[in-house]
Amino acid sequence: MAFDIDMIKQVYATMGERVGKARELVGNPLTLSEKILYSHLWDGNPDKVFVRGKDYVDFAPDRVACQDATAQMALLQFMHAGKPKVAVPTTVHCDHLIQAKVGASADLKRANETSNEVFDFLESVSNKYGIGFWKPGAGIIHQVVLENYAFPGGMMIGTDSHTVNAGGLGMVAIGVGGADAVDVMAGMPWELKFPKLIGVKLTGKLSGWTAPKDVILKVADILTVKGGTGAIVEYFGEGAISMSCTGKGTICNMGAEVGATTSTFGYDESMDRYLRATDREDVADAALSAKEHLTADPEVYENPEKYFDQVIEIDLDTLEPHLNGPFTPDLATPISKMSEAAKENDWPLNVQVGLIGSCTNSSYEDISRAASLAKQVSEKNLKMKSQFTITPGSEQVRYTIERDGFIDTFNNVGATVFANACGPCIGMWDRYGDNAANGPRNTIVHSFNRNFAKRADGNPNTLAFVGSPELVTAIAISGRLDFNPLTDKLINEDGEEVVLDEPRGYELPPEGFAVEDAGYVAPMEDGSGVQVVVSGTSERLQLLDPFVPIQPEELQGVKLLIKAFGKCTTDHISMAGPWLRYRGHLDNIANNTLIGAVNAFNKKTNFVKNQLTGEYGGVPDTQRAYKAKGIRSIVVGDHNYGEGSSREHAAMQPRHLGVAAVLVKSFARIHETNLKKQGMLGLTFANEADYDLIQEDDTFNFVDIASFSPGKPLTLEVVHADGSKDTIIANHTYNASQINWFKEGSALNVIKKENA
Ligand code: SF4
Numbered sequence: 001m002a003f004d005i006d007m008i009k010q011v012y013a014t015m016g017e018r019v020g021k022a023r024e025l026v027g028n029p030l031t032l033s034e035k036i037l038y039s040h041l042w043d044g045n046p047d048k049v050f051v052r053g054k055d056y057v058d059f060a061p062d063r064v065a066c067q068d069a070t071a072q073m074a075l076l077q078f079m080h081a082g083k084p085k086v087a088v089p090t091t092v093h094c095d096h097l098i099q100a101k102v103g104a105s106a107d108l109k110r111a112n113e114t115s116n117e118v119f120d121f122l123e124s125v126s127n128k129y130g131i132g133f134w135k136p137g138a139g140i141i142h143q144v145v146l147e148n149y150a151f152p153g154g155m156m157i158g159t160d161s162h163t164v165n166a167g168g169l170g171m172v173a174i175g176v177g178g179a180d181a182v183d184v185m186a187g188m189p190w191e192l193k194f195p196k197l198i199g200v201k202l203t204g205k206l207s208g209w210t211a212p213k214d215v216i217l218k219v220a221d222i223l224t225v226k227g228g229t230g231a232i233v234e235y236f237g238e239g240a241i242s243m244s245c246t247g248k249g250t251i252c253n254m255g256a257e258v259g260a261t262t263s264t265f266g267y268d269e270s271m272d273r274y275l276r277a278t279d280r281e282d283v284a285d286a287a288l289s290a291k292e293h294l295t296a297d298p299e300v301y302e303n304p305e306k307y308f309d310q311v312i313e314i315d316l317d318t319l320e321p322h323l324n325g326p327f328t329p330d331l332a333t334p335i336s337k338m339s340e341a342a343k344e345n346d347w348p349l350n351v352q353v354g355l356i357g358s359c360t361n362s363s364y365e366d367i368s369r370a371a372s373l374a375k376q377v378s379e380k381n382l383k384m385k386s387q388f389t390i391t392p393g394s395e396q397v398r399y400t401i402e403r404d405g406f407i408d409t410f411n412n413v414g415a416t417v418f419a420n421a422c423g424p425c426i427g428m429w430d431r432y433g434d435n436a437a438n439g440p441r442n443t444i445v446h447s448f449n450r451n452f453a454k455r456a457d458g459n460p461n462t463l464a465f466v467g468s469p470e471l472v473t474a475i476a477i478s479g480r481l482d483f484n485p486l487t488d489k490l491i492n493e494d495g496e497e498v499v500l501d502e503p504r505g506y507e508l509p510p511e512g513f514a515v516e517d518a519g520y521v522a523p524m525e526d527g528s529g530v531q532v533v534v535s536g537t538s539e540r541l542q543l544l545d546p547f548v549p550i551q552p553e554e555l556q557g558v559k560l561l562i563k564a565f566g567k568c569t570t571d572h573i574s575m576a577g578p579w580l581r582y583r584g585h586l587d588n589i590a591n592n593t594l595i596g597a598v599n600a601f602n603k604k605t606n607f608v609k610n611q612l613t614g615e616y617g618g619v620p621d622t623q624r625a626y627k628a629k630g631i632r633s634i635v636v637g638d639h640n641y642g643e644g645s646s647r648e649h650a651a652m653q654p655r656h657l658g659v660a661a662v663l664v665k666s667f668a669r670i671h672e673t674n675l676k677k678q679g680m681l682g683l684t685f686a687n688e689a690d691y692d693l694i695q696e697d698d699t700f701n702f703v704d705i706a707s708f709s710p711g712k713p714l715t716l717e718v719v720h721a722d723g724s725k726d727t728i729i730a731n732h733t734y735n736a737s738q739i740n741w742f743k744e745g746s747a748l749n750v751i752k753k754e755n756a
Helices: 005-026 032-038 068-078 104-114 116-129 141-148 161-169 178-185 212-223 245-258 269-277 281-289 298-302 335-345 364-379 395-403 406-412 433-438 469-478 577-582 586-592 619-628 649-657 669-677 688-693 736-744 747-755
Strands: 056-059 063-067 090-093 132-134 155-158 172-175 190-193 196-203 231-236 262-265 310-315 322-324 332-334 351-357 387-391 442-446 462-466 556-563 633-637 659-664 681-685 699-702 714-719 725-731
Touching (some): 005 032, 032 262, 063 178, 068 116, 068 178, 090 141, 104 116, 141 245, 155 178, 178 669, 178 747, 212 245, 231 245, 245 269, 322 335, 332 335, 351 469, 364 387, 364 406, 387 469, 649 669, 669 681, 688 725
Parallel strands (some): 063 155, 351 442, 556 633
Antiparallel strands (some): 714 725
């Protein structure tokens, strides 16, 4: 099963009517984003207009994709849904757990040895529940999805923020947490706030050294890392049409770096060419027949200011290659200004390593253009001045570029080809052994998407700049951050001045794509007999026990666990880094619960008072002490509690340890939903100033929990150490079915009951 053509035809069969109804209701021509959103409503045909940036809407995505790090908890939860199979086509991709060190085959072998338990688990669950499994080495989730599953006009969700990459093939593809993925896999609706719409008009045409990557680097410059929040970015114009489909993928991929919900492009011939080149003629034919619905109505692009909430225009004829960074992807420097900027900011000019590839930039076009530069190293008697690495996005790309001689070209300049996996892009790069934290100040350039401190190599002193694969290659040849290949000359081994010719490449392989073993493992038709084995002594995986409902009597005498001060993101609640290893083991990963949160009473992290002993200790240990005595606890927090990632661990861990409620000034919405889904109380102070009433030895009584109902605030009696009391009113946003999640112990328990 490479893709589900019947499902795709079904989407197109209903799209015309749904788009027509939506157009009538909205009373305006529609953008592409609106067409896709309105044709994927959970309730089918549209019957009302949704307010952008305001209304929460239930959608019915066509597909789900999960990567190995996030799939573990998602699948552990899905196993409790009581479903024999996933309700929508779903795939799992093993890409995050493969460390780059010496080269593809040795690194892959090591990963298969160290993480085989996780890979075997993911494969057997996939086999049991009808999920397509892409084994380690098959490629990076987003490249594999683009090659095999993405289709114009479709909607998908994925448990990774760069799921948005599939917008390059005209999808609305959105990154979500595992709990959302479980809902969709279990056949439930998926809720999203109807996004705002940003239009980006691309005029002119890319040429010479400028690449699609430079478009998104420029957009990041304009919008900054927050500018796309809550919005879909829709690209259009002659510049969009003249660009390759994979180039569009690169632009959409990095839309995550401006905070956008997702990004997308209207259907055009580049998509048709890509679909046919990747062996999907039937999808291409189906899309062709539905093409009027797969792009915006013509009036929208003629008068974009009228239909988008914001419009940006970029002229590709004058766009320069950019390098963005260090430490943030929106700090953009055109290459002609880099010399000046580097001097001003004291950025080390000597570039240690150039890295190309990743899910963002490893298309055939990217690699062939980079190879055309690497070839000039021997032709012009140059020497590669920086180390150089290539991370292919998929086995199909790797096999094809090897067949076409590009891998040899890279090997000839001393490059290292890493496994088809995330590797250096996610810090799985063993650059310094155990000494990463004290690594030297140095500069690297890469064609990935994120360049936060420590992201690539764990060294806080590495300055990472993001650029196109062709610019990264040219800079790696020169060894200098301020090398501008448009104007600067290099001195070759004979002491002669030479210039690099402009990169040249192929949009698609002239001989077609090829692959021997793409790495796909189809699930059994009937997986009911498949046994999913998880060792009881495993430190990385643990089968979940359903959460037991929190009873009203347990909500009397609730102890304060921590009053968090200031920012408390999902990273503060459930740290990443070395803890990634335990993402499939709830009890082990719970040992990092809230260890990054600052205790408001002493401004220390992971140092809270145990009210039973009066002693101070770590948050998880203190909470485990309460749990051992059957005492529930509460976490108090500030504004936007739980911002950051959508990882459900940040709700599951406190729940597992016995925390009953989280009371804050305000929530990040996804975290609030995650708390509800895990059967906890997520509450906000009706009067924010009440946060100041909370003291270190407080005990809480939820006096009216028995009448918990929609729209009715809860009353909390707070008993202080001296016996004095305060009464606090706590607001909540639970609707009737969410209150039922609380009463049943979790949303998953409800799904299971419904399926029983
Ligand atoms: Fe994420 Fe990087 Fe892997 Fe892409 S290559 S999925 S951005 S970690």
